[in-house]
Amino acid sequence: MGPLPWRQVGRSPARRLAWTAGLLALLVSTTARADVVDDAFARGNEAVAAGDLQAAVRHYEEAERLLPGRSAVLSFNLGTTYAQLGELGLATHHLRRALQAQARASADVSESAQRNLGIVRARAEVSAAANAAQIDRPETWRDALFAAVGAPEFGWLALGSGWLALALWLLRGRLGRRAPVGVITSVIGVLVAIYLVVGALHGYAVRSEAEAPQATVIAAKLEVREGPGSHRKVMFVVQGGSRVRVVDRGAGWLRIRLPDGLEGWAPQSDLRTSTEVPRRPQGSG
Amino acid sequence: MSLTRRHVLAGLAGTAGLLVARPVRAEDKVTVLAELDRLQTTVGDGVELTVQVTREGEGRGVPDPVMPNFQELGLTLAGPPASYRNSSSSFSFGTGQQTQMVTKTSQTYTYTLIPTKPGRFTLPIHVMNGTSKVAAPRTPVLEVTGEAAAAAEPVAGSAAGPTEAAGEIFLWTRLDKPKAYVGEQLLYTLEVYERLAFPNFQLRTLPGFQDFWTEELPEGDPRVETVAGVPYRARPGLRRALFPQKAGTLTISPAELTVGMRRRVAGRPTQVEVLPLPSEGRPPNFSVNNVGNYAISAMVDRPRMKQGEAFTLTVKIVGTGNIRVIDPGPWPELDGLRRYDPKIETLPAVGMKVGGERRYEFLIIPEKAGDLVIPPHSFAFFDPATSRYQVVQTKPIALAVAADANAPAPSKQADKDPALVAGDEHDGLLAPILTPETLPRTASATAWLSPGRFITGMILAPVVFFGTAVGRSLWRRYGPDEASRQAAVRAAKEKELVAQAERGVSSGEGFYNSLAQLLQGAAARRAGPEGEGLPRRPLLELLARRGVEAADIEKLGRLLDRSDAARFGAAASETADQRSATLDEGLALLRRSSLTRKEAS
Numbered sequence: 001m002g003p004l005p006w007r008q009v010g011r012s013p014a015r016r017l018a019w020t021a022g023l024l025a026l027l028v029s030t031t032a033r034a035d036v037v038d039d040a041f042a043r044g045n046e047a048v049a050a051g052d053l054q055a056a057v058r059h060y061e062e063a064e065r066l067l068p069g070r071s072a073v074l075s076f077n078l079g080t081t082y083a084q085l086g087e088l089g090l091a092t093h094h095l096r097r098a099l100q101a102q103a104r105a106s107a108d109v110s111e112s113a114q115r116n117l118g119i120v121r122a123r124a125e126v127s128a129a130a131n132a133a134q135i136d137r138p139e140t141w142r143d144a145l146f147a148a149v150g151a152p153e154f155g156w157l158a159l160g161s162g163w164l165a166l167a168l169w170l171l172r173g174r175l176g177r178r179a180p181v182g183v184i185t186s187v188i189g190v191l192v193a194i195y196l197v198v199g200a201l202h203g204y205a206v207r208s209e210a211e212a213p214q215a216t217v218i219a220a221k222l223e224v225r226e227g228p229g230s231h232r233k234v235m236f237v238v239q240g241g242s243r244v245r246v247v248d249r250g251a252g253w254l255r256i257r258l259p260d261g262l263e264g265w266a267p268q269s270d271l272r273t274s275t276e277v278p279r280r281p282q283g284s285g
Numbered sequence: 286m287s288l289t290r291r292h293v294l295a296g297l298a299g300t301a302g303l304l305v306a307r308p309v310r311a312e313d314k315v316t317v318l319a320e321l322d323r324l325q326t327t328v329g330d331g332v333e334l335t336v337q338v339t340r341e342g343e344g345r346g347v348p349d350p351v352m353p354n355f356q357e358l359g360l361t362l363a364g365p366p367a368s369y370r371n372s373s374s375s376f377s378f379g380t381g382q383q384t385q386m387v388t389k390t391s392q393t394y395t396y397t398l399i400p401t402k403p404g405r406f407t408l409p410i411h412v413m414n415g416t417s418k419v420a421a422p423r424t425p426v427l428e429v430t431g432e433a434a435a436a437a438e439p440v441a442g443s444a445a446g447p448t449e450a451a452g453e454i455f456l457w458t459r460l461d462k463p464k465a466y467v468g469e470q471l472l473y474t475l476e477v478y479e480r481l482a483f484p485n486f487q488l489r490t491l492p493g494f495q496d497f498w499t500e501e502l503p504e505g506d507p508r509v510e511t512v513a514g515v516p517y518r519a520r521p522g523l524r525r526a527l528f529p530q531k532a533g534t535l536t537i538s539p540a541e542l543t544v545g546m547r548r549r550v551a552g553r554p555t556q557v558e559v560l561p562l563p564s565e566g567r568p569p570n571f572s573v574n575n576v577g578n579y580a581i582s583a584m585v586d587r588p589r590m591k592q593g594e595a596f597t598l599t600v601k602i603v604g605t606g607n608i609r610v611i612d613p614g615p616w617p618e619l620d621g622l623r624r625y626d627p628k629i630e631t632l633p634a635v636g637m638k639v640g641g642e643r644r645y646e647f648l649i650i651p652e653k654a655g656d657l658v659i660p661p662h663s664f665a666f667f668d669p670a671t672s673r674y675q676v677v678q679t680k681p682i683a684l685a686v687a688a689d690a691n692a693p694a695p696s697k698q699a700d701k702d703p704a705l706v707a708g709d710e711h712d713g714l715l716a717p718i719l720t721p722e723t724l725p726r727t728a729s730a731t732a733w734l735s736p737g738r739f740i741t742g743m744i745l746a747p748v749v750f751f752g753t754a755v756g757r758s759l760w761r762r763y764g765p766d767e768a769s770r771q772a773a774v775r776a777a778k779e780k781e782l783v784a785q786a787e788r789g790v791s792s793g794e795g796f797y798n799s800l801a802q803l804l805q806g807a808a809a810r811r812a813g814p815e816g817e818g819l820p821r822r823p824l825l826e827l828l829a830r831r832g833v834e835a836a837d838i839e840k841l842g843r844l845l846d847r848s849d850a851a852r853f854g855a856a857a858s859e860t861a862d863q864r865s866a867t868l869d870e871g872l873a874l875l876r877r878s879s880l881t882r883k884e885a886s
Contacts, residue, residue, distance in 0.1 A: 038723050045720045063724065071726040077718040084715060104727045112716035119715055126595050130625050130648050155739045162746035170753065199743050206736045 037066045041074060048081060056081050072098045072105030076113045083116055088124045089218035089240030093272050095120065096216065100274060101151045120241060128239035133221055135239040136259050149198065150205035158199035165191035212245040212257065215271040222271075224264035228253035235264045244271065313342025315414035317350060319421040328431035331363055331399040331548060336421075338412050339391045347392040348412045359402040359429075363543060367395040399549055402433040439536055439554035442471075447478060450515040454479045456522070456540055456552035458492070464558045467532050468576030469669040470606060470639060471557065472502070475522035475540055478512065486544040488522060492552070493538030498528040498607060500639045526639040528576075528607045532561040566674045568665040570614065575666035577606015577640070583662060583679035585649075592654045592689040598624075598647040600679060602664060605640030608633060613645060617660045621653040621686075654688035775810075779803060783872070790864045800871050801848035804841060807875055821845060834879040841880060844871055 044059035060078040067074065079094030098105055098113040105113065121138070128135035148154070165188045168175070172184050220240045225232040228250035238244065238258065247263065248255035254271055257263045315338070322333040336350045347370070355362055372390040400406075406427045411420040442460025454477065461472040475492060504521040511517070522540065529535055539552035562573060579602050586597045602611060609631050616624070625648045633641040651657060659682040668675050782799045789796030809816050812827045819827065825838050847867070851859075875881055 037726075041724045042722075045718065048718055067724075067726060069726050069728045071724050073719050073721060073725055080715055080718050102727065106725075109719065112719070115716045122593065126648065126650065129595055129597075132628065152734045155734050159734075159739065159742045159746075162743065166746050166750050169750065195743075195746070203740065203743065206739065210736055 037063050040066060041077075044077065044081075048077075053081050053085050057085070070097075070100075070103045072103035072109045072113070075103060076105070076109055076116075079113070079120075080116050083120050083123075087218075087220070087240070088120055088127065089216060089220065090272075091120045092117065092124070092241035093216040093218055093274075097274060101148075101153075124239050124241040131221060131237070131239070133237040133239040134224075134242070134258060134262060136242040136244065146201070146205045146208070149201040150209060154198055154202045155206070158195050158202055161191040162195035162199065165195060212247045213273050215244055215246050215254070215256070215273045217242045217244060217266075217270060218272050219270035222266050224256065224262075224266050226264060228255075228265045232265070236262060238266070246271070246273070313340050313414075315340050315348060315412060315419050317410060317412045317419055317421045318423075319350075319408065319410040319425050320423070321408075321425045321427055324426065325428045325430065326400060328400050328403055328429060328433060329549065331397050332427060334396040334398055334408065334425065335393065336396070336410055337391055337393045339389065341387065341389045343386065343388060347390050348414060350394065350410055350412050352396075352410060353408055355398060358406045358408075359404065359433075360398040360400055360406065360427075361549070363397040363399050363549070366397075369393055398427070400427070400429040403429045403431055405429075437539060437551065437553040439556045442537075442555045442557045446510065446519075447512045450513045450517070451478075453481055454483055454486070454542075454544060454550055456542055456550055457519075458537070458539075458552055458555045460555060460557055462557075464560060465529055466560050466576060466667065466669045466672075467529055467562055468573055468607065468667070469529065470577065471497075471527040471529070472638065473525045473527050473537070473555075474505075475524075475552070477520045477522050477542065478510070478517040479520065480515065480517055482518070483544050486542050486550075488540055489543040489549065490539075490541035490551075491523075492540045492555075493536075494525065494527060496530055496535045497537075498530055498610075500526040500528075500607075502526055502637070502639070503635060529557070529559040532559050535559050562667055563672065568674055568676060571665050571667075571674065572612035572614070574607065574610040574612050575664070576669060577604055577608075577611075577666060578668050578670065579604030579606065579611070579664065579666050579677065581662070581664045581677045581679055583659070583682060585659070585682055585684070588683065589685045589687070590651060591687045592651050594689070595648055595650050598649050598659060598682075600627075600645040600647075600662060602643045603641070604666075605634075605638050606666070607639065608641045608643050611643055611666070613643075613662070613664055617662055619649070619659060621651060621655070621657050622659070622684075623650045623652050625649075651684065651686040654686045657684040657686055658682065659684065775806075779806070779875075786868055786871075790868060791861045793859065793861075793864060796864050796868075797848040797851035800868065801845060801852075803875060804845055804848070804871060807880055808841060808845075811880055828880070832879065837874060837878045837880050840870070840874055840878075844874065 040059050040063035044056045044063065047053070047056035047059055057078065060074060060081065063074055064071075064078065075094045075098035079091045079096075079098060082088075082091035082094060085091075095113050095117040097103060099110060099117070125135060127133070168184055168188050168191070172181070172188075175184055217238050217240050222238040222240065222242075223234045224236050224238055226235050238256075242258070244256040244258055246254045247257050249268075250265065252268050253265045254268050255263060255265050256271065317339075318337045320335055322335070326332050336352075338347050338350055340347045370390065370392050372388065374386060374388045406429065408425045408427065409420070410424070411418050413419070440458075442458075442463045444459050444461050446459070447455070447457050457476045457478055459472075459474040459476070465471050473492070473494075477486065502524040504524050507518055507520045509516060510519045522542075527537075535557050537555045537557070539554050541552070542550040544550060562576070581600065581602050583598065583600045585599075590596050600613070602608075602613060627645040627647045630644045630646070631641065632644065633639065649659075661678040661681050663676050663678050665674060665676045667673070782803045786796055786799040786803070789799065808824060808828060811831060811833060812819070812824055813831070816824050816827050821842070825842055828838055828841075829835065844867070
């Protein structure tokens, strides 16, 4: 068995050149992929300007499939276009994605997404009242708090506080010559409080999301049945755009729970979690 | 003898031949018997006809008897026949014959026949055994006396009870009124009057309500009533609310009762005179379904709301009549309010009459701010009690609608499905899409801090804390021995002396004293117990014997001498640099020389 490839890189000028060319090709291909995303996004914008909302949705979703990361602007445009089409479930899903911390929305995008999400929510409430459908209760400060503390930054804050408090405690003998003991003790107390409170909240939020991930109803009206199967009795109907928790999974069916405790089974295709993006169509390459 | 294919084939053919030969044998014997429990009866008094079919042989199936057409004979069957089956088997033995198993199976049917006309009726009964016909050896003949039941004459509907006793059991029909308008509610009651308790009676034929809309009402309780001096028990048969659907003389065909298996009791047809609704005073667009007595009211779930905020308007129509089919009429136009199709709910009232509440719930969205009014809604109905049309109205409802900049813009598409309204792309409410030249994006980085890592990190911190605390405690209790403690004390003292010497480098104060203590101590430890109390020269000689190199001994002696001299003022003119160099030399002797190396080993 010969030496490992990366060991050979520096030995032969020809091989070094080949490796450099390969790396450059990789970089060039990444740029090309970014261009493809921008092209699809621009085509979506043009379709909206031309009034062809269906085509706009196709282009935006293509851009979202090609995009390796997240884009708050893209999610916002997609959600707004769905809202204009009257598809309240998908509109809610994408506008919420635009507001997620991972999307890193700017202040303007965040404000616009909040506004449109509020309008979509009002329409969903009207539709639910007219159709006697169940809808989730509006988001409370508690929901917002748990959504915020579930972000990784709060996890790091709790961990950092805990370990820093531990380090200060271990080194307090040496630090005592440079700072008063009372100050160090107070700092340790504050750090321990942050560690306990923020850590508990973050852990609870992460655990809740892991055990019962949140999903959005993307169908206009979701028929929730007493068991997994279309032949089972419909127990109630949920308005599109409602937030639900997925508490169990079957083959193609999810057991969902509304915030007020109502539970039942619904087709997986009518629900979408916050991290899900539209699947690539077959044969689209 | 070995079995060959030829033998096997011969055996199979023989078996098949036997199987085929069995049906060729003589057919089984089939007989039929038929007899009546009575040969004479009267019209309406039932008799029982028993038919028994028996099959004797190897077969088990019994053919069905072929009965005459009872209806043509004027006999009515009271329900399906009772039937039971009996089967027994025996073996027959004969000289030179094969032993044979014989099975005898009998099927018995019992029919209840009720004659409807007098006469002498012959009842030929037979069975088919294969293609041959087997008749009963004796054909039953029934002689019926009496008169055929005449077709009952219809009577006018009345709420009055019976005035003449009519045997042990009879049916009585009541109508609460003999005349009614089209759509007016009538109360129909069918009662069974019986002098004896007849436990086994049932309504065989229901009354015919073909010209009426009917609603079931709860049946009453049995009571005792005296009819022409004869006490009867009046049992409720059924009770219905009837709503005539056309004008004219309408007839309700009679009900028929079966008592036991043999007896039938029929009621009499009832007539009611139905009047058309008067044309005089009829409101325009009046619906003929609105006959009864009704009241109407309207209410909203809240009178104050924001622009674009949905609220509920509930219109209730309450009263007696055919509440399920009433027509509320056209709803009034609402200015500045968008109204969706109502949810309609009927809450029927259970009682002596049909009535209840019809509720219309509208979802309404204020499209403009200010003081708005829901205008009154008129509901017209015909009151049969007064024979007049009446119009009732809801009260106008005032609304205070606060302005809201984010409210949906006014839409001309009222009464439209909300989902479609939501899809209106021209409402101009949504913040417009963003069109940057390049799409801002964030990298897709997998979060390092997975839930598992987070929990591990969170648990590890207190574990380290408690581990360290426990370790320290254990160390304090069980850690060092006496020698180690002395060594630690000595090390601490040395550390302190070094620190004093360092502090004295600049001023010279205490410098040589500390240095001398450090060196003297090191020399004494290297010399061991023998060196205790020795003067300097013998001590240095002892060190030489202990293996300390001569250069180190010389350096030690020189530094000790200088320290002694300094303590008596000889080093007053030394600079800080000189003292620093002296300290470095002393520390080097302490840390990196043969004076302490062997000691360490």
